Amino acid sequence: MPKFDSHLDPDDLRILWPTLDWPESFGMPRIHYAEVVDSTNSWAWSLAFEQSIPQVFVAHQQTAGRGQWGRTWVSPVGGLYLSLWLPTAPIPPLLLTLVSAWGIAEYLRQHRIPVLLKWPNDLVVRGRKLGGIKVEVRPTTSQAAVVIGVGINGANTILPNALAIQDCLEQTVATLANLAAGVSCGMLGAIARYPQLKSSGFLARYWELLETKQRSVTVAGGRGQIIGLTSRGQLRVRLVAPGSSAEVVCEPGDVQIGYPSSIT
Numbered sequence: 328m329p330k331f332d333s334h335l336d337p338d339d340l341r342i343l344w345p346t347l348d349w350p351e352s353f354g355m356p357r358i359h360y361a362e363v364v365d366s367t368n369s370w371a372w373s374l375a376f377e378q379s380i381p382q383v384f385v386a387h388q389q390t391a392g393r394g395q396w397g398r399t400w401v402s403p404v405g406g407l408y409l410s411l412w413l414p415t416a417p418i419p420p421l422l423l424t425l426v427s428a429w430g431i432a433e434y435l436r437q438h439r440i441p442v443l444l445k446w447p448n449d450l451v452v453r454g455r456k457l458g459g460i461k462v463e464v465r466p467t468t469s470q471a472a473v474v475i476g477v478g479i480n481g482a483n484t485i486l487p488n489a490l491a492i493q494d495c496l497e498q499t500v501a502t503l504a505n506l507a508a509g510v511s512c513g514m515l516g517a518i519a520r521y522p523q524l525k526s527s528g529f530l531a532r533y534w535e536l537l538e539t540k541q542r543s544v545t546v547a548g549g550r551g552q553i554i555g556l557t558s559r560g561q562l563r564v565r566l567v568a569p570g571s572s573a574e575v576v577c578e579p580g581d582v583q584i585g586y587p588s589s590i591t
Contacts, residue, residue: 406481463476
């Protein structure tokens with residue numbers, strides 16, 4: 328098994344940063360590093376609110392990491408805890424979530440980690456949670472800024488039935504610094520390319536990586552089956568009931584998908 332180095336050296340980040348293929352439309356973001364913070368999203372909002380270029384915030388550990396719906400994101404040493412701040416939200420939040428998750432998945436798949444996606448924001452390997460993202464949008468003086476928080480299990484202690492980078496037998500991500508750099512560049516590159524991706528069928532590409540397509544789910548107190556995505560990134564679910572062929576459109580939080588062993 329290739330060894331994954333979970334030591335995060337800020338000097339490694341500074342060396343890697345200018346070697347990456349950053350999209351011209353954004354340029355190279357400024358990198359910030361701390362050993363311990365409460366939350367990289369909170370840190371990003373506190374420092375970058377009126378900046379004009381993207382900023383990336385990376386920490387070795389979080390003491391109050393935030394997941395979806397107010398859940399705590401357990402953040403021990405050895406994982407990746409990162410937030411990308413953008414001065415403006417280039418696309419609506421739900422699509423931004425899908426595009427960011429897809430960009431990360433594409434990077435990881437290039438490094439022999441067979442990542443799939445769980446709508447709208449989770450990274451999954453063999454049915455187990457590898458990581459997730461959280462998008463936050465807030466108004467500034469002239470527009471709406473955005474923070475995309477990312478948590479990925481590297482070599483940290485994980486919850487039952489979750490999975491870490493170090494558990495992926497064929498992975499070629501050498502270090503936590505490489506992971507931070509690749510995830511940042513993958514997200515920003517996908518966001519920059521979204522107009523071209525949209526015209527060439529982005530949602531079909533996202534659907535192709537969706538681990539939960541055709542899955543049976545709970546929605547509106549009943550059962551349904553995932554059958555597709557809307558143009559806005561919402562989930563299309565066909566209700567499963569005798570004599571019914573009704574279809575509902577679901578926003579995040581409307582549908583319970585879950586994990587095989589209730590890992591959320």
